[in-house]
Amino acid sequence: MNNVMTAAVLTRFGGTEALELHHDWLRPRPQDHQVLVKVTAAAVNNTDIWTRQGAHGLPEDPTAQAGWLGSFDFPRIQGGDITGIVVEVGHGVTEELSSRRVLVDPAIYGCESENASPVGYLGSEADGGFAQYVAVDVTHAHDVLDSPLSDEQLACxxxxxxxxxxxxxxxxxxxxxxxxxxxxxxxxxxxx
Structure with a gap:
């Protein structure tokens, strides 16, 4: 597998001009308990637009340019709505997940509790799916092999x-x- 990929990279807050298309972006590698998903569909939602614009504001200054949780690291690959195929597994993940069609839960949780609230999202606090590949925790890759919906429909x-x-x-x-x-x-x- 090639070590680079194509990715739409957000370089600063702004309009669509703040996005750059790179064909030589370093492909992520799955870490422990992660899978590498080859993205087959990624949807755009309001969160992506507001994050790109820096329109989330801050509690003390609602007009400040900020990401969903405040400070924001550039460059960032946006895209929280992701469908794809597992192409590689990290340490601690069984090989049976390889080649599975999955829908990705974009939330990043602060703990393992069933009632945990998100502390971030793919495409905002971590790289998302506006690229050929994304690495996600195995618990966030949900098998949708039997779904009658298309990848594009699932990604919405x-x-x-x-x-x-x-x-x-x-x-x-x-x-x-x-x-x-x-x-x-x-x-x-x-x-x-």
């Missing part, structure tokens, strides 16, 4: 699903309750 789900589930959790929705979803044509509405 992860970030919107995270937003939708967060809304339901914040509202403390429980079984048997009814939820009205307005604007159900968008990704968040579909995630609910």
């Amino acid at each position: 789900l992860p970030v919107a699903f995270g937003t939708a589930i967060g809304i339901l959790e914040r509202a403390n929705v429980r079984g048997g309750e009814t939820v009205l979803v307005t604007g159900a044509s968008g990704g968040v509405g579909r995630g609910c």
